[in-house]
Amino acid sequence: MDETGNKHMATLEDSTERMIAFLRQPSAYPHRPPAVEIRQTHASVLAIAPPYVYKVKKHVNLGFLDFTRLSERKENCERERRLNSRLCPELYIGVLPIASKDNRLFFGAEGRIVEYALQMRQLPEGFFLDQLLQSDQVTPATLDLILQKLKRFYEEHPPAPSVSAYGEAEKVREVVEGNLIALKEHTGEIVQEASLEAVQNYCARFFADNQALFEKRVQEQRIRDCHGDLHLDHIHIWQGKVCIYDCIEFNDRFRYIDVASDMAFLAMDFDFHGRPDLASYITSRLASLLHDPDLALLSDFYKCYRACVRAKVECITSQEPEVPAIERQRSREKARRYGSLALHYALFGSQPAVLVVCGRSGSGKSTIAGRLAELLGWEYVSSDITRKALFDIPQHQRSSPEMRANLYAQQVTDHVYQILLNQTRYAVMNQRSIVVDASFGQPRHRALFGQGLSRAQVPFLFIEMQASDETLRKRLAKRDKSRQVVSDARFADFELLRQLYHEPNEVAPGQLLRINAEKALGRIEKEILQQLSVLIGKNREQRGG
Structure with a gap:
């Protein structure tokens, strides 16, 4: 923006601030309200001066609206009164001029008219x-x-x-x-x-x-x-x-x-x-x-x-x-x-859904699961967080070798997946969507979720994050130097974790996405959303929806 443009913007800001300062003063109004509350939208300033509300258009051009000229602001005040009278005729009173004289603003037509205010009756609070x-x-x-x-x-x-x-x-x-x-x-x-x-x-x-x-x-x-x-x-x-x-x-x-x-x-x-x-x-x-x-x-x-x-x-x-x-x-x-x-x-669409983000330790599944939950505004549950909560272990504290023997026992792991399923079903029963973050390396845990969610008649998809052994080793080794990792998996656990993980080959193609987890985070997000869009579109076509 050039110097002229900057000066113009500064003038508009000064004009808006001056108008707000005027509208904020109870003495500015003929009926002298005890106090005035100012609210703002992207296009208007509202002055709540009981028992009335005054609305003044801002000097803005947002492309889809243009209030830069006084004549346009007056016309829009009049149009607003006329159009809204179709659904609430008793609310709108009239359009009042605001004039400037001797460098002072006041309601009325004496002096130079600089603005118009739409006057409305104040609606009782608590009933919007x-x-x-x-x-x-x-x-x-x-x-x-x-x-x-x-x-x-x-x-x-x-x-x-x-x-x-x-x-x-x-x-x-x-x-x-x-x-x-x-x-x-x-x-x-x-x-x-x-x-x-x-x-x-x-x-x-x-x-x-x-x-x-x-x-x-x-x-x-x-x-x-x-x-x-x-x-x-x-x-x-x-x-x-x-x-x-x-x-x-x-x-x-x-x-x-x-x-x-x-x-x-x-x-x-x-x-x-x-x-x-x-x-x-x-x-x-x-x-x-x-x-x-x-x-x-x-x-x-x-x-x-x-x-x-x-x-x-x-x-x-x-x-x-x-x-x-x-x-x-x-x-x-x-x-x-x-x-x-x-x-x-x-x-x-409008229905709740479930995304199950799975993969080997170090594949970045937790990062992606958390990011998807943030992008979609969904709830998020994690096997790592749930597991540590069962044993009252702080999230970012790595458990001792002795503790891990109990923490990762098969019956504990089965219990963790059942808790995750219960949390997921509760969410969708209450019309809330959810992202589930766990390795899902065992077919029985995938079957547990598949059968449970199918009975609940909620759409769900598995997203498997994939990375090479070399990448997984590097990422696991990096965790030894970080104190912000919830998972206990480290470089020394690589071979055991590899043997325990079974790829989800039994999951139907229409319910599984496989994602290359070695790309930059932004590219991974874009790829997941693109593939989700395509896969969901195909599923809708098959259902005839």
Whole structure:
């Protein structure tokens, strides 16, 4: 950025900081609230001044929205009021000018108008859907109130041909790919390149395989002028009254969408908050209310897209200098979680799944298992950690030779694998996915998991990490100098470990990946996600799904 650009950015930051300082003062408001709370999004500043809330657009151009000119900010305030009145007319009061005179800001039109604020009534705290979920007050009956309102909303606004056109496959592809391109700018610390590539590949395959479905949606008039930003904290329920607010006003193409896409945002948000049961309920219930059996076919695709949208928004917020540091860090963490959720949808859809990472000691299986759990946002269990916990041995303390005779006795090892299976089955019974880290060098332990997970009807895959004897020896020898290794296996154990390990040749090809563990970590991650994608795709085709 050149000197002119730097000065422009500094001016915008100063302008935003000045506006926040003004909005923070109770004396700035005609009704003199006792206190004012400031909140920020990537595009707006919110001033909570009971009993009102004032929303001011930031001077930003993010590509998908442009608020750099005063006229645009005023127009978007007015559009926001008009569009949101469709679902919550009582919330919005008006658009107020903010003027500057004698180097002071104030509400009113005297002097030079520098900004506009959207004035809203403050909704009672504790009744936003995310808050109700946190206090365990969201039930199917609660959701039915929301879904009935959405049903009426969709049916009362039949689409014009200009709106329906946005449901064509190429139009949808433009939006999805545009979001992924924007997200790619944040690869590195927050967004992992291997994960994003897997999501991109999934989306490309979905478009290639479902052209007829997109055409059918347009013909059936499933493309409507929707809400476009339908997540938990945009829904308020109080005394049986549902208020759905803060729809997309700045870009029509984000609002002219399939009702399946609108619903998917809400379903994805329930998944994000650990309630896949509620996500599943709203998907099936809305499909029934709208007489739309194909809605479920699009659910995972649109949930993946919506998770990417939220990841992008949180990435943007995490880099805004005027946002407090603690909120920027919170946005980084949310962005990672949304990215993990998108990857899960791309690979496994909405159902829980199990990855069993196995291999000889020194193959790097624990490193890869931990990394996959982090990328996917899954739970992680380890035979090494479980084994030491049974004997109250600290994780990174190597057991004595005398202790190891008991620690690695066959009956103890069998018990460890049974514990791992019990933990895995408990996780998937509660709709949580899990990565299992153990050598699985004995066929009976692989059979134990295969039979147990098949009975639980949960998809699972073995990932065997492979490396040459020379590489394994080097890695085991290296452990003698490290104090951060959980496993007790060392160079001196190489021959015994080699004899004890039996390759998983009996595992069906559709449930086994073999991975070269001698590459760089980033390349291994990318290869695993690529092979998972291909293998899962083949399995779906064989099942006719």
